[in-house]
Amino acid sequence: MRISGLASNLDWEQLVDQLMQIERRPLLLLERRKLEIETEKNAWSDIRTRVSNLRDRIAAVLAADLFQRxxxxxxxxxxxxxxxxxxxxxxxxxxxxxxxxTAHAIATYVEVDPSVARNVDGDLTLAVTTVDGHTMASFHVMIDPADSLYAIRDKINAAVDAAVAADPNLKPYAVRAEIIGGHLVISRTETGASTIEVSGSAAGALQLLNQNGAERIVTEGKDAxxxxxxxxxxxxxxxxxxxxxxxxxxxxxxxxxxxxxxxxxxDDDAVVDAVKKFVEQYNSTLSFMNQQQDYQAAGGGKLGGDVLLTMLRGELRRLVADPVEALSGSDLDRLAAVGITTQDKSGTLQLDEAKLREALAADRAAVQRLLAGDPDAAGSSDDGVFVRLRKAVDRWLETNTGLLDRRIDALDDRVRDYAEQMERMEYRLQLREQNLMRQFEALESLIATLQSQEQWLIQQINQLTSLRPRK
Known part of the structure; x- marks a missing residue:
């Protein structure tokens, strides 16, 4: 612990703090500039994300099957x-x-406690037959005297599952056993005019057959x-x-x-929905760009006067507004003809859904060519509005070499450069502060030594004065 001014009566620690505040002013300027660049970089990153989302919306309009749905x-x-x-x-x-x-289903005649052993010993066969008497599948189960209705159900289902696993072709003819209100119910898993026929020594004892050998049919299998x-x-x-x-x-x-x-x-709804989502994303992207260049907007002005942003915003607005060259002179040569118009000087769009639906009903192929272009054409003059938008956006978003990535990378480099400058300046300031502290500590030590010597001299003078003879 260090206490300043004990000898000098000077609070030199506070003095050092004040001196260091002055010395730190260049560092504060660097921090402020670094923050400005980070804010600018974040704004560009947001723009890149919005433009990327816009590309996804453009791709949805250009989906190969959109107009064929x-x-x-x-x-x-x-x-x-x-x-x-x-x-x-x-x-x-x-x-x-x-x-x-409907699916054929049979059930036992008598309701019993399904948890009690049925005391039945024998075999049970379930055959699925067609209306013309062909047996499509047979499932065999051995019943033991200790088996309850629950156990018999599980044995039937296990036998069916094993048979289907061994031969997947049997799946359409599978059956399923259930216990419903004390009855064993066996149903076809699929509908149709096929029946379940039970046989075996255990069929009668389980009450799946009556005395006349007839099944209890609860649902007759029928074809639609x-x-x-x-x-x-x-x-x-x-x-x-x-x-x-x-x-x-x-x-x-x-x-x-x-x-x-x-x-x-x-499916006109699919086309309208795709265009509507594009308009929403386009407006979100353009509005954010406008905000970043407007110093008076809340949270805006971060990219005011940025030439690159002006270029990007201008290109998007131009590509949306310009007519399709190959359709020049036709009624459907620009987006306004199908209800997509510019709202105001902000450049954002509005969609008249009714007008777009009317255009689709009148000439679906012409609307497709306006939006998506002629897929068989070789020249760019036949590019639809969304094709040329996609090409432009792809150039801006190209990884590493695109203008957006290059701008973000350049800003990132500047942020790192400022961070390194601040780190070096912080180190120099620490050395400066330590040096000042050492100087004041040395001064404090010197003053303390001088004060000690002063006290010693005073004591010596006082002693000499006391030794003088009195008159």
Whole structure:
């Protein structure tokens, strides 16, 4: 611990602190400049992220299948729904569901405690047969006297799983056993007009067969029966994908004599959604750029007067506003023709969805060419608006060599340079402070020595004075 001024009566530690504050002024200037550059770098990093997100939105509009996507709608989704795939073509279809497909199921006749041993010894065979009597799969189980209904259920399911694992072709004909209210219920895992036939010495004892050898059928296996545009079909499943090209029908409820209209049309929602998301990201990007160049905006002005940012902002606005050269003279040669217009002097865009939908309905191919260009053309004059946007954005975002990366890297180098300068200056200031401390400590020591000598001299003079003879 060091206490200043004991000998000199001077608070030289405070004096050193004040001197060092003056010496640190250049360091504070460096810190302030470093912070400014870091702020500038962060602003450019944010711009790069926004432009990268903009490129993703551009890519969504340029997706190869965007304008070829179709959607299917149903006039009664409670009865029939539809899903359109890439092979679907626009059209309208009338569907009448006469009968739903069901899975065959049988159950034991007698309700018992499923946890008590059934005292049945024998074999059980479950065969899945078609309506014409062909056996498609057979599953065999050995029943022991100690087996409860729960144990028998588990044995049946294990035997089915093992058979399917050995031969995956048996999967469509698998069965599943369950315990429901003290009954053993065995059901087909898939729908269709196939039946489960039980046999074996344990079938009767388990009450799966009555005295007449008949099963207790709780659900009859049936095929789905339906009509499409008046033509009748039957299928083993309620999911039908081979009647209407590229469309999968889901049959939910039978209604003989009641038709459901399935409409397959172009998916305009997909196009509108892609364009809408682009406009939102474009506006976010451009608004942020405007803010960074506006000294009066809250949190803005960090890149005021930056020529590179002015170039980037200007290029984006120009590419969005300019007409497509190859479409010059046509009604659809610029984005404004399909409802994408500039709002004000800020350059942000607004989308008129109704106008875009009208353009898609009137000439879908022309809208596609305006936005995505002519894929078969060799010249850049046939580039659509979003193609030329993508090319420009790709140049700006090119890794390491793109203008954005180069600017960020240059700012990062400057930040590191300032950090190194500050580190060297901090080291020099520490040495300066230590040197001042040593000098004042030496001064304090010297003053203390002089004061000690002064006291000794005073004592000597006093002693000499006392030795003088008195008159």
């Amino acid at each position: 179709v959607e299917a709608t149903s006039s009664d989704a409670a009865r029939v729904t539809a899903q359109a795939g890439s092979a679907a073509v626009p059209g309208t279809y009338s569907v009448e569901v006469q009968q739903l497909a 029966a339906f009509k499409v545009n008046g033509v009748g079909f039957t299928r083993s499943s309620n999911t039908v994908s081979d009647v209407i090209q590229g469309v999968t029908l889901e049959l939910h409820q039978a209604g003989p004599g009641q038709t459901v209209t399935i409409t397959v049309g172009w």
